[in-house]
Amino acid sequence: MIRKLFLIASLLAPLPAGAEPLANKLFAAEKSPSTQESMPIGTYAKGCAAGNVELPETGPTWQAMRLSRNRNFGQPTLVQFLEDLSVTATKIGWKGLYIGDMGQPRGGPMNSGHASHQIGLDADIWMLKPASLTLSRKEREKISSVAVRSADQRSVTKYYSPQHAALLKAAASDPRVDRIFVAAAVKIAMCKTAKASDTKWLQKIRPIYGHDTHFHVRLKCPAGASLCQTQKPSVSDLSKGGNxxxxxxxxxxxxxxxxxxxxxxxxxxxxxxxxxxxxxxxVLADLPSQCAAVLSSR
Structure with missing residues (x-):
């Protein structure tokens, strides 16, 4: 109890100008989730996550990659979504999924790689079709995904397949999903092959740079998550046929x-x-006030 009070005091006590520790250092240092009820706090790019859970390193239809980063954590709804989607992957002809970065044990800003992934509702899924789901920890550090976007960024490569399109459609059709980020060439390819009578789900597929070897799934704020800030729509209104x-x-x-x-x-x-x-x-003061309690929870 004394240790917990000391931690809270140290996090909230004023520090000299320029001496306040960076929030990404504080959150990266945490090796386990907070002992709180699950709650995404703040925005996807400015927040933290209470009560995250760990995606098991290996499951019957998935493997978490780059385990040294300790980023296979998320809100329960994200972990369940990934497990569900990995089962769907087996129905399109894959053995399952390779799961890239999710979030840190307590969410928050990261030292490298992402501006978002802070509230336990984001996950990167590799474009590489798994050849094995029994990779060792060492093998998962060495293996790399494949680029499904050409070097000139204008088209897809030989690694992109109808199976990728089917997997992305299944993910985008899930009501838990808010949006999915892919290379622009991937969305262009999907727009060309989608049936004219069935394109509403494409609204969730969003083009963005830096996503040639994976796709980034972002879930909606779960029901009852009062501290989670919903992202504003950024494409045409579905009621007007926008996709x-x-x-x-x-x-x-x-x-x-x-x-x-x-x-x-x-x-x-x-x-x-x-x-x-x-x-x-x-710094911690830039994040929602509840993030101090997430850090101090033991």
Whole structure:
């Protein structure tokens, strides 16, 4: 009890300017989830997670990869979703799934790799079709996924298959899912092959850079999660038939985006911009107040 009170006091006590520890260091140091009821707290890119649970390192239809990162944790709804989707993968001809980064034991900002994945509702799933679900811990550190997007970013590679499309459709059709991030070339390929009468689920498939070897699933705030902040929609309203297969998608593989012209030099000196905080520079006070209790819970 005395130790717990000391931890709380040390987290909340004011520190000299510049001496406050970074939040990503505090959360990365935690090796186990908090002993609290499950609750995603804050936003996907600025928050923490109470009562996370661990996705077992190996299951009948999945393996968690890069175990040295200690990022195979999430809210119970995320762990259940991943287990369910891995079973679905067996129905399309895969042995299961390789699961990449989920979140840290108590969520929060990470030292590397992600700005989001902070509240236990995000997970990366490798595009690599599993050849084995009995990989050792050492093998899981060495093996890599495959790029399903070409080097010029405009098309899919030979590694992309109808099985990938089927898996992504199954994930996007799950009511627990808010959105799925993929390389733009993948969504373009899916828009071309989807049946015209069945495209509403494509609204959840969102193009973004940096996702050529995995797809990133983001779940909705679970029912009753009062401290979880829902993400605002960013594509056309479904009631108007929006599915994201429009000119905004084509922009992602256009010269205007991939090879923009260099800006003309200006004679006027640029106005200095105020510094913008990122997940790498957050301190505990930048996160929701409940995150202090998540860190101190034992």
């Amino acid at each position: 994201g297969c429009d000119e905004t998608l084509a922009y992602w593989v256009s010269d205007a985006y991939l090879n923009p012209p260099k800006p003309k030099p200006s004679k006027k000196p640029a106005k200095p911009r105020p510094p913008v905080k990122s997940a790498r520079t957050y």
